[in-house]
Amino acid sequence: MSGLPTASVAETAKVFAGIVAPTLAGGVIKRRPRVMTLLEKMQADASAVQTLQKLRARHGDGLLRLAVPGRSFALVLAPDDVGRVLADSPEPFTPASLEKKKALSQFQPHGVLISAGLERDRRREWTERALETSRPTHHLAPSVRAKVADEFAALGPGPLDWDTFAPVWWRMVRRVVFGDHARDDRTTTDLLERLRLSANWSYLLPRRRRLREEFLGRMRVLLARAPEDSLAGGLAADDEVASQIGHWLFAFDAAGMVTFRTLALLATHPAQRQKARQDLASGAELGYLRACVLDTVRLWPTTPAILRDTTKELDWHGHRVPAGTGLLVFAPLFHRDDSRLPYAHSFVPEIWLDGRAQEEPSLVPFSAGPGECPAKNLVLFTTATVLATMIGDRDYTVDSSPKPGPGRPLPATFDNFSLRLTGHP
Numbered sequence: 001m002s003g004l005p006t007a008s009v010a011e012t013a014k015v016f017a018g019i020v021a022p023t024l025a026g027g028v029i030k031r032r033p034r035v036m037t038l039l040e041k042m043q044a045d046a047s048a049v050q051t052l053q054k055l056r057a058r059h060g061d062g063l064l065r066l067a068v069p070g071r072s073f074a075l076v077l078a079p080d081d082v083g084r085v086l087a088d089s090p091e092p093f094t095p096a097s098l099e100k101k102k103a104l105s106q107f108q109p110h111g112v113l114i115s116a117g118l119e120r121d122r123r124r125e126w127t128e129r130a131l132e133t134s135r136p137t138h139h140l141a142p143s144v145r146a147k148v149a150d151e152f153a154a155l156g157p158g159p160l161d162w163d164t165f166a167p168v169w170w171r172m173v174r175r176v177v178f179g180d181h182a183r184d185d186r187t188t189t190d191l192l193e194r195l196r197l198s199a200n201w202s203y204l205l206p207r208r209r210r211l212r213e214e215f216l217g218r219m220r221v222l223l224a225r226a227p228e229d230s231l232a233g234g235l236a237a238d239d240e241v242a243s244q245i246g247h248w249l250f251a252f253d254a255a256g257m258v259t260f261r262t263l264a265l266l267a268t269h270p271a272q273r274q275k276a277r278q279d280l281a282s283g284a285e286l287g288y289l290r291a292c293v294l295d296t297v298r299l300w301p302t303t304p305a306i307l308r309d310t311t312k313e314l315d316w317h318g319h320r321v322p323a324g325t326g327l328l329v330f331a332p333l334f335h336r337d338d339s340r341l342p343y344a345h346s347f348v349p350e351i352w353l354d355g356r357a358q359e360e361p362s363l364v365p366f367s368a369g370p371g372e373c374p375a376k377n378l379v380l381f382t383t384a385t386v387l388a389t390m391i392g393d394r395d396y397t398v399d400s401s402p403k404p405g406p407g408r409p410l411p412a413t414f415d416n417f418s419l420r421l422t423g424h425p
C-alpha cells in the first residue's frame, strides 16, 4: 500500500491562502460581519472552488494529502468519497475532529458533535428525541407557528437589514428553545456570542472558563423554568443539557442567516416566489418553502468546511491513510460544481423535490449519514414558517449589491450582514 498523493508545498500554501485563511477570517463559529463583507467583495468562494478544481484536475479525485508539518491532513475531492466519509461517521470518520474539539469546547464542552464512543451515542439519542429528528414536523409546530407570527408581526413594511431582522429572530428563537420567559434574555445570547468569538480562534486562545461557567449557569436557570411548549421543556437543568443547547443556539444563528438570504432570493426570483405563495395558499407543510431554504444552504453553506478525523489506519483505494488524519470536505466545491451540475449557480428549489439532489451524494447542506444535522426538519419547518409569515402579504425588493437574480450566475459569496431589503405592503 502506498501513501496518499501529496500536494506540493506551493499547492498547500495556495489551499491555506485561498480556502483555510478566508474561512477562518470570516469566523467559523461566529461570523465577523466586516470580514464577511470583504469576502463578498472578493467573491472568495469562487476562487476557493477554482483552486480545488485545479488540484483535482492535476492530482485526480482521490484524497489529496496536504504538506502540513505535524498533522496528517487531506482534502476530499471526489463526490462519492464525500458520501462514504459521511456515511461511515462516527467510525472510522469521527466528527469530533481535533480542531472542532478545541473550538466548540469553549461553550459546549459536552456537545454531541465533539463527543465519541458510547457517550456520543447517548447524547445523539436524546438530542434526536428532543428535536424529533425523524419527524418532518415537530409536535411543537403549533406553538412555534404562534411565536413566529407574534414576533414577526413586529416587522413592518419598509427597510429591512440584518440589524432589524436579527433581534426579532433571536426573540423568537429564545421563546422556541426556552419558552416565553426567555424572550428578552439577551444577556445569555450575548454571553454565547462572546464565547463563540473566542471559539473562532480554536487552538490559539485559552478556554474562557469563567465566562463559560457564567453562560452555563444562566442556561441551567433558563432550563429549570422551561415550560412544556418549548424545546427544552422536560429536559434536565444540568451542564450536560446546557452544553447541548449551547450548540442549538449557536446553530440557530446560521438558520437566521439562511432565512434572510432565502428572503432575498424569493424577492428577486418571481417564479419561485409565486410557487412559494401557492404553497401558502394550499396550507400544506410548506414543502416548497422548505426546498427554497435547502437550496439556499446548498448555494451558501453555513458549514462550508465539514471536518472528520480518521480513528484508525485505512486502506483508501490502495493508499494508506494514517489514523488521526484530518479530512476536509469543502462543501462549495461540490455544491457549485458546474462541470457536473447544470443548476450549480442558480436557485432551483425543485431539485430537492424531484429527486435530483438526492442522487448527488455530495450535496450535503445539513451533512449526511449518522452525523447529519439532527435539527434539519425542525430548522426547515421553522425557517419556512418565518418566510411564509414574511412573504404572505408583502413583496420585498433587494436594495443592496450584489443583487441576486434569475438570468445570471448567483454570487459565490453572499454576505447576509450587508444585505438590505425593502418590504412593500
Ligand code: HEM
Pocket: 095, 112, 113, 114, 124, 127, 131, 247, 248, 249, 251, 252, 254, 255, 256, 258, 297, 302, 303, 306, 307, 364, 365, 366, 367, 370, 371, 372, 373, 374, 375, 376, 379
Ligand atoms: C440552517 C441551519 C443549520 C444548518 C445548515 C445545519 C447544518 C449542520 C451540519 C452541516 C452539521 C454537521 C457538522 C459537522 O459534521 O461538522 C450539523 C450538526 C449538528 N446540528 Fe445543525 N444545522 C443547522 C441548524 C441547527 C439547529 C437550529 C440545531 C439545534 C436546534 C442544530 C443541531 C445540530 C447538532 C446537535 C449537530 C451535531 C450532530 C452530531 O454530531 O451528531 N443544527 N448541522
